[in-house]
Amino acid sequence: MRLNRRHFLTTSAAGVGALAMPGILRAQQGEAVRIGLITTLSGPGQLYGNYIKDGCEIAVERLNAAGGVNGAKIELVVRDDKNSPEGAVTAFRELTGNGIKLFAQGTFTANLLGTLPLLEEADVTMVMVGASALALTHEAFNPRAFRLGFSSPMCFGGYGTLMAQKHPEIEKWATLRSDVTALADITNAFTKGLKAETEKAGRKVEVLDPVLVPYGGADFRNQISNIIGSGAPGLFNVLQGADAISYYKQARTFGLDEKFKVLCDSANEFAIAKAMGANTPASLWSWTGWYPAANKGNPVSDEVHKAYIKLRGDEYPNWYIGVSHDSILTIANAVAKAGSLDAAKLIPTIETETPQGALGKIQFRKEDHGFAGDLTYIRFGRDDKNANGWSVFETAQLPGAEFLEKATPGSKLN
């Protein structure tokens, strides 16, 4: 058959139409409890969006296998926000226009800030997946939205407290970060937690001014020399993603392991070990939102872990898997208990219910709908005996509710 322009265009148009059809067909099924998932599935942010999608799909599969919600199957309707507020708003308006009343959205703050003002008009209930920005539960607080994520004061204040408890012998800490507001917030929260716990024990601790590195930089050697020359035995590193990998790789040649007694990474958790393998630092603490081995005895965590290994063949899931699973679980549990999709009934149900999720008991502070679950920290490092080249040595958990910042719904936290 000869392919001319007309054939090509006709076939392409038919193809696009046919591919778009499943969405139309799904919308006509009607009986299922539909949950809209809006996340970033294209561009650099898709790394997190893919974890969120996997976690939500695992939740839907598990819940449907257990009979769904009051006999009705759960259907996840996924849309890409293209990591822009207008992409998120387009997806939100399309899904609300199709009658969807339940939403999970995450994780970038600006995209959530784009949809939050629309919740009232659309009369919907939302769980914000993995979001950490303070604005979401403070100045931009919306009573229809629940943040299943960890704020900086909560997880890094807890981190500082844990380090003060675990290493009282360390009286001087160095910090390293990029000049980015979110990373400054993390550093400040860690410092605050560390100092408060140390002072409570009647001791004093010095935290040096942060050594700043360029965001997205590739050469960190000068800054590594500076922190090694600081004489501090403790180091809190707040670089993220690719920056952190380059930094640890370069720091290895400076003998970082030998220069510091305690090395702390803010939140890169297993991304470092997976990237560096046998070159992982000898011992490194990190915060994580969910680590299955720290939740032994929690059947939901075990099941989600198994499902993820089956799905991706990866024994060390990113914490977004657990958080996104629990976001769907929170919504499904509320619908089951309230027997309704009506936000007026769902909101008080979510506020009072504490379902068992992969992260433990899922509970929100009533005043500002901030997540008040447990905090998890892991210590891992190089291990020649393990085929991966690294192992997890230690885990610690703290009650997150104790570290939640003051609730100021509707106004900025001072």
Add this chain to the structure above:
Amino acid sequence: MNRTISGALLAVLAAALVLLPFWANSGLVFLAGTTMVVAVFALSWNLLFGYAGLASFGSGGLFSIGAYTMAVTLRGGYEGQFLLLIALSTAIGGAVAFAIGVVALRRSTGIFLAILTLALAELLRITLAKIHWLGAEDGIPSIVRPKASIGVATVDLAQGNHYYWFLCVACALLVALCWWIAHGRFGRTLRTIRLDTERAAFMGVDTHRYRLVAFTISGAIAACAGSLFAPWAQIVTPDIGNMMRSTQPILFTLLGGASSFWGPMIGAFLFSAIEFSTRTLVGIQEIITGGILLGVVLLFPTGVAGAWNALVARLADPYRAEAKAKATTLRPVKE
């Protein structure tokens, strides 16, 4: 006949846009409103590229200036003067474009101007991301849709689809303004400069002045589009003027056709239609969208508008159209 068919099609499409809220999903209405704004934005870019022969890769920065001006003034409680705020945003965008043009156009054109404007837009984006008063990386959310007063009549744009219809009217006026500029004496002079700068200068045209005015007008319209967009999206972030925004008009113009006044608008609507049709294909959407765009650009080097004009001409007079197609490969801007 060509004009009659194209005019009728345009009228049908305009009517479909105005009536969209009566039958379409609210997501589609939002997308249509966004597309109208970016189509006007693309049109302003093509005034510069297709008519004055200047390529700017930083037009997103001017769009962002308009959006932020509107967001800040609305946050400041000036929503009662909405039409004045649009004028203010437009004027600021025009002034910034004029200042850049005065410095840049004498010294650089072509790729140098493109890179310079791209660098300035990125500088603006990074600066906005560091100013806490403007919300830093998270921008300014919850922008209110204000009331618009014309004489004694006041319309609450926050109600229902009022802001969508306001966008229809505002974008139509901006398109008419662009048409008037492009098809008047000023537009014809710009085309002369684009085709042969030295010859135009020899004929007594102050080429620098004309290009500077075109740069200023294009910047003002881009900022105006940004100011309309802020209350529509109800949030502005530094990424509103990022590199992707600056490449949008280039992509739309390539797709729709740089040789036609309507090309950038056709490109904008076509691109949105492709994106919306493939929205459920998570993971492969970019591949399909990119493949379709590549196919269109390869099959229709003069863009969709060029192909449409050729089709209508062929239907009207097949023999003449064929002879004309053989005779011309590079075509100037066509009304």
